[in-house]
Amino acid sequence: MPEEKSLVPDEIKKFVSNIDKDIYTVSNLPEEVIAVIFAYVSRSPKGFRENIGVVIKEEELGQERATKFHEKWVLNYGHASVAEHATVHLGIENVSRLFSSLLELSNEYLSFTEYSQRYQKPKRGDFYVPDELREKESLLNEYIELNNYLYDTYVQINDRLYEFLKAEIPTPEGTDEKTHLRALEKVAFEDARYCLSLATYTNLGVTGNARAIEDSLTKLLSSRYPEVRKRAEEIKREVRFSVPTLVKYAKENKHIQETRQGLEQISHSSSTSEPEDNTGGSVRLVDWTGKNAFNPEEVAIDQMIKAALFEHSSVEYDDIEKEIKQTNLENKLIVLRKLVEKLDKHDNPLNVFKLVGYEAEFVISEACWHQLLRHRKVNWITQEPSVSNGITVPPNVKESGAEKLLQEATRRSESLYAKLMNEDLPEVASYVVTNAHNRRIMGGFDLWELYHLINLRMSEGAQWDIKNIIRILAEEIKKYHPNLVSPALRRVNSSF
Secondary structure, X not given: OHHHHHOOOHHHHHHEOOOOOOOOOEOOOOHHHHHHHHHHOOOOOOOHHHHHHHHHHHOHHHHHHHHHHHHHHHHHOOOHHHHHHOEEEEEEEEEEHHHHHHHHOOOOOOEEEEOOOOOOOOOOOOEOOXXXXXXXXXXXXXXXXXXXXXXXXXXXXXXXXXXHHHHHOXXXXXXXXXXXXXXXXXXXXXXXXXXXXOOEEEEEEEEEEHHHHHHHXXXXXXXXXXXXXXXXXXXXXXXXXXXXXXXXXOOOOHHHHHHHHXXXXXXXXXXXXXXXXXXXXXXXXXXXXXXXXXXXXHHHHHHHHHHHHHHOOOOOHHHHHHHHHOOOHHHHHHHHHHHHOOOOOOOOOOHHHHHOEEEEEEEEEHHHHHHHOOOOOOEEEEOOOOOOEOEOOOHHHXXXXXXXXXXXXXXXXXXXXXXXXXXXXXXXXXXHOEOOEEEEEEEEEEHHHHHHHHXXXXXXXXXXXXXXXXXXXXXXXXXXXXXXXXXXXXXXXXXX
């Protein structure tokens, strides 16, 4: 290492955090150049700092060299992992809530921060109008009128909720009144938003590496929704400002499009279900580790403790498996307790928790779904937005007497939804679905993620809707895996 450090010239100082330590950051360079420097290490005995000097000497900031490198190794030879070293930050504004949800689901390795309807009040008229309506004047007018009506109803419900909450919840002793009233305003925003549509504008910030962004763009460019495809083209154009080569060939994917079309034809022809009339969310556990066994939980525990013992011993796996078969459940539970007894509220479970899996079908409000979809370690399979699964009415809306306002808002939404479907405009119909309408989704996840869901979404400050859904999920799983779920519940509430 000393030999390498002596070769680092002074001009490199502005690109690295230090020139004489073994660990340092690299910055102030184009993202594609950083990716090249990191990739060189696999083919060069030189260190990162020395490679910075080589690249800069050969080309001005190395951009041309980076382009040539990526054209050869990433695009022609398929070494896509190189693109993971180039990071891009995006600001995205004035897009529909429908678009934001599809963007957030497009790749699990992207990071998002979105404008929150829980804490901010949107403006009247801030909603997306599909281009497909531009030549259908009557439907266009109905669409605009509906969204304005939904916003006006939102304001009515918000005002009624705020007055109701002020009357019901006095300022706690020792709390500043202004602080208390601001907290009540947020609660009112949170529940009133259930009558807003998926057309409502939102803003979000995105961070991701070039490989994840390219994968995301491929999916978005293949979307059924014109807004999504249009915005994807804009994202691609802007991302190429930072990484001109690495997303160069992101394009629509015929496999995605044609497979979707083929499956839709099959599912439509065989569909016999009738619209439901739910008034809240539900969870149905579809599959779990040990489902068909006499004792499902013991099967799951065996999976975990065999892996845990293997990791902390020098014994062959087969020998551990034989020993576990001869061990009674009581002793297995002792080992299980060792896995969880030191687990603090802010700790992640051990990786052996990932060996136990679940699949569940959820019927949840769009408002709840837009929170839940951010858990990208869950493998989500979603149906399109619709009005056929009933609605979720917030408890505060019921208690304040504003339930009829929300019901009328959703009824009008459903009326226009039906018209748009009859006009063969299903992609436009999705935009008039409200946050209160329920959506049917499937989620596949492991015990590790269940602990995270319980810890985050059942905590004191969690929003009531998602808190309720995760509680139902935990109770369903607890029927089959009580000793596995109970420690997670106790982390958020000692009464469990």
